[in-house]
Amino acid sequence: MAQVLEPVAESTGLPGTPDFDSYPIQHWPVAARAAEGGVDVEWDDGSRSRYHPMVLRENSPDPETIHPVTREQARMLTEFPADLAAIEASIDPAGALAVRWSDGTASRYHPGWLYTYRPGEATRDEDMPERVIWGGDLDLSAVRVDGSNILEDEDQLARWCEALHVHGFAILENLGTDRSVIEQVPALLGPLRDNNFGRIFDVVTKPDADSNAYTSMGLPLHVDLATREYMPGLQFLHCLQNESTGGESLLADSFFIVEKLRREAPELYEALSTTPMTSANKAVNTDYRWTVPMIHLDPATGEPLEVRWNPWLRAPLTADFETADKVYKGLRRLFQMGDSPDNTVTVRLKPGEMLGFDNRRVLHGRTAFDPSTGGRALRGCYVEREELWSRLRIVARHKRERLVSN
Numbered sequence: 001m002a003q004v005l006e007p008v009a010e011s012t013g014l015p016g017t018p019d020f021d022s023y024p025i026q027h028w029p030v031a032a033r034a035a036e037g038g039v040d041v042e043w044d045d046g047s048r049s050r051y052h053p054m055v056l057r058e059n060s061p062d063p064e065t066i067h068p069v070t071r072e073q074a075r076m077l078t079e080f081p082a083d084l085a086a087i088e089a090s091i092d093p094a095g096a097l098a099v100r101w102s103d104g105t106a107s108r109y110h111p112g113w114l115y116t117y118r119p120g121e122a123t124r125d126e127d128m129p130e131r132v133i134w135g136g137d138l139d140l141s142a143v144r145v146d147g148s149n150i151l152e153d154e155d156q157l158a159r160w161c162e163a164l165h166v167h168g169f170a171i172l173e174n175l176g177t178d179r180s181v182i183e184q185v186p187a188l189l190g191p192l193r194d195n196n197f198g199r200i201f202d203v204v205t206k207p208d209a210d211s212n213a214y215t216s217m218g219l220p221l222h223v224d225l226a227t228r229e230y231m232p233g234l235q236f237l238h239c240l241q242n243e244s245t246g247g248e249s250l251l252a253d254s255f256f257i258v259e260k261l262r263r264e265a266p267e268l269y270e271a272l273s274t275t276p277m278t279s280a281n282k283a284v285n286t287d288y289r290w291t292v293p294m295i296h297l298d299p300a301t302g303e304p305l306e307v308r309w310n311p312w313l314r315a316p317l318t319a320d321f322e323t324a325d326k327v328y329k330g331l332r333r334l335f336q337m338g339d340s341p342d343n344t345v346t347v348r349l350k351p352g353e354m355l356g357f358d359n360r361r362v363l364h365g366r367t368a369f370d371p372s373t374g375g376r377a378l379r380g381c382y383v384e385r386e387e388l389w390s391r392l393r394i395v396a397r398h399k400r401e402r403l404v405s406n
Contacts, residue, residue, distance in 0.1 A: 023112025190387025233385030243374025
């Protein structure tokens, strides 16, 4: 049944919020007044906030402004008067902000929602656990999660999601070796992403291999499908068999390595984070390519968002000689760092374990293996990172709901 916009609880007298979230009350508003068309609010900690009229008006939790079922805006910005202003503002007996607008609407705002979105605060996703950047000394117990009942146990799912986000990878144990696991477990996060290797791909040796992954050779650290405009966010590999000599999985945190490069050789870091480089696949029937700097920085923070670490699918570089020289020196330095045990962890997957990792952050590879000594078979798929982030926010939302209800 759809959730209908209504007061949080009759006993509190507080209004609902313009979304599906719950907002524990951290501070109460103690005074409010209309000012310069907007609203000034004083909080019980002595701080003050001035809200723009449009921020409040288009989020007024009344059913004419916010659809009571979808919680999306039912009125568009252009439907409000350009000179909209607050006529009166006060704190009502329940502790809500009450505003009368020049368009005739009377609005009430939940204090928890109002404090969360106070102006001038840096936009930060409070529901995302803090990431941990790691090197070769990572304690693997931090990323191992029991998955024996993950299809039914929300707590197991939450622990897995948090480890996957915080460290960029996690190993689910005790899943068994049913071939359907690779479709069922990642789907807990969201839809599986199809690609030119198929929605589900089997990582086994093939006589007609169309990728180095389908041979027994060792694979250097890399990310998958750097040739795509939007690289897959998450990759999952479910181990069905791993009896051959060799075939250990290699993992490294690219954010940890590029930060080392930034500190030790800032001019090389700058070259790799500003010089467009083309990644291109080599196949008879497909021709994917995309051109961006290897290190993609967040324009808001300047920190890495993704690292397109690509040892074998780089098209010829067309930068000028001086820039190309810096790029190649930077690549050489990074690839050497990737080979160092100081920056890399080694894992031997067991049948029934599933490795999941952030393909836009965590590098993966493997040691060579000898098929004559036993079989090695993994099943894989991709899911987008935003599916994980959405799941983490829902986990946090449910925690807040329990907090508010108590």
